[in-house]
Amino acid sequence: MSSAETPLYDPQQVETAAQKYWETTRAFEVNEASEKPKYYCLSMLPYPSGALHMGHVRNYTIGDVISRYKRMTGHNVLQPMGWDAFGLPAENAAIKNRTAPAKWTYANIDHMRGQFKAMGYAIDWSREFATCTPDYYVHEQRMFTRLMRKGLAYRRNSVVNWDPVDNTVLANEQVIDGRGWRSGALVEKREIPQWFLRITDYAQELLDGLDDLPGWPDSVKTMQRNWIGRSEGLEIQFDVRDLDGAPLDPLRVFTTRPDTVMGVSFVSIAGEHPLAMHAARNNPQLAALLAELKQGGVSEAELETQEKRGMDTGLRAIHPVSGEQVPIWVANFVLMGYGTGAVMAVPGHDQRDFEFASKYGLPKKQVIALKHPKNDDERGYDPDRWQDWYGDKTRETELVNSAEFDGLDFQGAFEALAERFERKAQGQRRVNYRLRDWGVSRQRYWGCPIPVIYCGKCGAVPVPEEQLPVLLPEDVTLTGTGSPIKADPEWRKCTCPECGADAERETDTFDTFMESSWYYARYTSPGAREAVDKRGNYWLPVDQYIGGIEHAILHLMYFRFFHKLLRDARMVDSNEPAQNLLCQGMVIAETFYRQNSDGSKDWFNPADVDVVRDERGRISGATLREDGRPVVIGGTEKMSKSKNNGVDPQTMVAKYGADTVRLFSMFAAPPEQSLEWNEAGVDGMARFLRRLWAMVQKHAAEGPAPALEPGALSAAQKAMRRKTHETIGKVGDDYGRRHAFNTAIAAVMELLNVLGKFEGSDGQARAVRQEALQAAVLLLNPITPHACHGMWQVLGHPETLLEDQPFPQVDPAALVKDAVTLAVQVNGKLRGTVEVAADAPRELIESVAREESNTAKFLEGLTVRKIIIVPGKIVNIVAG
Numbered sequence: 001m002s003s004a005e006t007p008l009y010d011p012q013q014v015e016t017a018a019q020k021y022w023e024t025t026r027a028f029e030v031n032e033a034s035e036k037p038k039y040y041c042l043s044m045l046p047y048p049s050g051a052l053h054m055g056h057v058r059n060y061t062i063g064d065v066i067s068r069y070k071r072m073t074g075h076n077v078l079q080p081m082g083w084d085a086f087g088l089p090a091e092n093a094a095i096k097n098r099t100a101p102a103k104w105t106y107a108n109i110d111h112m113r114g115q116f117k118a119m120g121y122a123i124d125w126s127r128e129f130a131t132c133t134p135d136y137y138v139h140e141q142r143m144f145t146r147l148m149r150k151g152l153a154y155r156r157n158s159v160v161n162w163d164p165v166d167n168t169v170l171a172n173e174q175v176i177d178g179r180g181w182r183s184g185a186l187v188e189k190r191e192i193p194q195w196f197l198r199i200t201d202y203a204q205e206l207l208d209g210l211d212d213l214p215g216w217p218d219s220v221k222t223m224q225r226n227w228i229g230r231s232e233g234l235e236i237q238f239d240v241r242d243l244d245g246a247p248l249d250p251l252r253v254f255t256t257r258p259d260t261v262m263g264v265s266f267v268s269i270a271g272e273h274p275l276a277m278h279a280a281r282n283n284p285q286l287a288a289l290l291a292e293l294k295q296g297g298v299s300e301a302e303l304e305t306q307e308k309r310g311m312d313t314g315l316r317a318i319h320p321v322s323g324e325q326v327p328i329w330v331a332n333f334v335l336m337g338y339g340t341g342a343v344m345a346v347p348g349h350d351q352r353d354f355e356f357a358s359k360y361g362l363p364k365k366q367v368i369a370l371k372h373p374k375n376d377d378e379r380g381y382d383p384d385r386w387q388d389w390y391g392d393k394t395r396e397t398e399l400v401n402s403a404e405f406d407g408l409d410f411q412g413a414f415e416a417l418a419e420r421f422e423r424k425a426q427g428q429r430r431v432n433y434r435l436r437d438w439g440v441s442r443q444r445y446w447g448c449p450i451p452v453i454y455c456g457k458c459g460a461v462p463v464p465e466e467q468l469p470v471l472l473p474e475d476v477t478l479t480g481t482g483s484p485i486k487a488d489p490e491w492r493k494c495t496c497p498e499c500g501a502d503a504e505r506e507t508d509t510f511d512t513f514m515e516s517s518w519y520y521a522r523y524t525s526p527g528a529r530e531a532v533d534k535r536g537n538y539w540l541p542v543d544q545y546i547g548g549i550e551h552a553i554l555h556l557m558y559f560r561f562f563h564k565l566l567r568d569a570r571m572v573d574s575n576e577p578a579q580n581l582l583c584q585g586m587v588i589a590e591t592f593y594r595q596n597s598d599g600s601k602d603w604f605n606p607a608d609v610d611v612v613r614d615e616r617g618r619i620s621g622a623t624l625r626e627d628g629r630p631v632v633i634g635g636t637e638k639m640s641k642s643k644n645n646g647v648d649p650q651t652m653v654a655k656y657g658a659d660t661v662r663l664f665s666m667f668a669a670p671p672e673q674s675l676e677w678n679e680a681g682v683d684g685m686a687r688f689l690r691r692l693w694a695m696v697q698k699h700a701a702e703g704p705a706p707a708l709e710p711g712a713l714s715a716a717q718k719a720m721r722r723k724t725h726e727t728i729g730k731v732g733d734d735y736g737r738r739h740a741f742n743t744a745i746a747a748v749m750e751l752l753n754v755l756g757k758f759e760g761s762d763g764q765a766r767a768v769r770q771e772a773l774q775a776a777v778l779l780l781n782p783i784t785p786h787a788c789h790g791m792w793q794v795l796g797h798p799e800t801l802l803e804d805q806p807f808p809q810v811d812p813a814a815l816v817k818d819a820v821t822l823a824v825q826v827n828g829k830l831r832g833t834v835e836v837a838a839d840a841p842r843e844l845i846e847s848v849a850r851e852e853s854n855t856a857k858f859l860e861g862l863t864v865r866k867i868i869i870v871p872g873k874i875v876n877i878v879a880g
């Protein structure tokens, strides 16, 4: 049949029609009144930056495929969407474009919602919200005031980046090479009061809960464990002597290695430690060092790598066992915020102490030795080589030079010393966490106002619930030098809810991680008076959560923390917010550039470059279309603005249709791996869809097929039917269990290849073809739902929601093989093939194989010693 007679695949028309049907029938709006098991499929909500990018497309397509598949397999599926709408980019754009952040944000949301709809995602849009609207953030403010009353939110001083020219606090990303991004002024560290949430109260539970999450990737759980960083150790007290020998308040250290206590040759303290400040009062040199230490970065990575620096304070600590006096040094690698801000230094066995002692000529002492040394080298102790053998965790060690503790192993020494210090009230066992309380104050305008009132008499008072929300004014102009609400005395002015005196509002706003920590719960309960109502327990926990690995630590930790807060507020019953987590890989693309004479690079978008590929499909040459001259191939990288290698989804959808874009992004790589965008691949997907469409049209044009009669099929028809059902089995497993959408698509492609070669136009041939095409349409529906919506009608069905069609089921009878083909080998070399009945007895298979003409030739003159049969596959004749 010619193409004039088969209506061609027209993605625009097909997609508009399907989307219209879903919209008018409200196909994806769901509620709790369902007999079916619930399934909550959630993709991380986007920041409305202006336009969808390919990373979004990939993330949301994965979620959509899972959602549609789950609905087809009989679940009541919730797939919501919203906007993580507060944040710094809106302020920057507002300064640049002279629009209010709210206006910019809402315009972006409108544009991006349109793009989402064009992708055809099966979203329940009736639940949509933007986190910057008062009816969302009012709940967050209420939660916060309740946490304040429970003591789970508190205020303390903490360091921020201060721009002395713009007179404003800067976010970390606004500090570029130590300078303010706008003013270029050297940034200073300043201590200001800020609000914190006591996430550390939940540290142990956040750690233990990871064991109940078999559906989360191990890599994420490991990152979370490390971030929580639980250590078991002792807190040990050292008496302290002032410069003149007078006793001062004792010092406490936290150590995970009390077994090394007899190797302590000094104590190191942080620059902010009270003893350091005490010693610096009459020591200008030390005071200068402390001032300098305040300047540097405070990240742990920086502290690990920076050069060790310090100074003797002149103070002395009394060793708690030996009674000896050891010096107290300030050391730049000791963090004030961890443990006690003081470390018992053991340069004989700790890398950092070793480096520090080497630099300042402090003594090193061996107190740990190998229990079973293999040679003199291992028996001896070279202070500069201790790492060589001490690092080997497989060797047993014992204490030496440690008086009564000699001979004990780590555990024995830990217990003995813990017992001793506890008895003498010189210390106790202690569990320490690296996790810090969560600082939620941001000195920015475009965020949720922190609902606190400051009164001269009553201090910090939570805004009473009936006065919430504290509204953020949306109609503002930003100058770039501070927040409009900080600058507006009218906004700040209020009365104290406790004593009625004149008072001021808090002008800081929340960290935007606050909004994204509980949005998943809000989707379950649109319109609820509280953050969540009883509908929450119907939908929660989330069955499948999908998002980027960049959120492995912070977002996912806060998300789990908030769920526990909601549980403790009796709003939800479960302990964890999400049962399964999928972290999709990056979308990458080739980069192209030209280098300028000053060394800078101009990056060219792949859409503007013509490439030549070698026979293996790799790019071997590239020219800029505009001038035909070559550009440098920069290799594949994550799509980004800086490398100008982003491919705009909208352009792709306009050119190929949403289904092709969806199909490519599911076909090109398994969800967890990186996906390389390449237009040749997209083209291939478009061809595949056109071909399928044409096959369906051609088949349908021949009129309706009769009912399938499995008993009346020819061998070829049976084989075709078997292929259909093998494909159904494979694809169901790929979707449901493996999330391997790429191999699911490949299996359907293979089915269609086989179907393309399947001949015959009699009734049963057409019935078998109808079954195969219907299966292909239903199997592909989660991935290319618009085309499938259209093809289903072409196949003779009324317009309907394919998600309510049952997912195809394997007919076990169709899988039975009548005949199998076996490879025949002689001494492991292939010599021929034979066809036998699937249930043929062993003797028959042996004789048929030996008689196969080519095989018989090779067996001539040999004696058959053994015949090995791999059922359904191989007959190997061992002969000699």
Ligand code: ANZ
Binding pocket: 230, 231, 254, 255, 256, 257, 260, 333, 334, 335, 336, 337, 338, 339, 340, 341, 342, 343, 344, 345, 346, 349, 350, 432
């Ligand atoms: C003596 C010692 C000997 C240590 C030895 C280690 C090895 P984690 O496992 O991360 O909890 N430490 C304690 N407080 C510190 C602070 N505020 N800043 C920097 N380092 C600090 O690490 C605990 C170990 O880190 C502690 O055990 C302490 O050094 C150091 F062979 O004490 B240890």
Ligand code: ZN
Binding pocket: 455, 456, 457, 458, 459, 496, 497, 498, 499, 500, 501
């Ligand atoms: Zn008051």
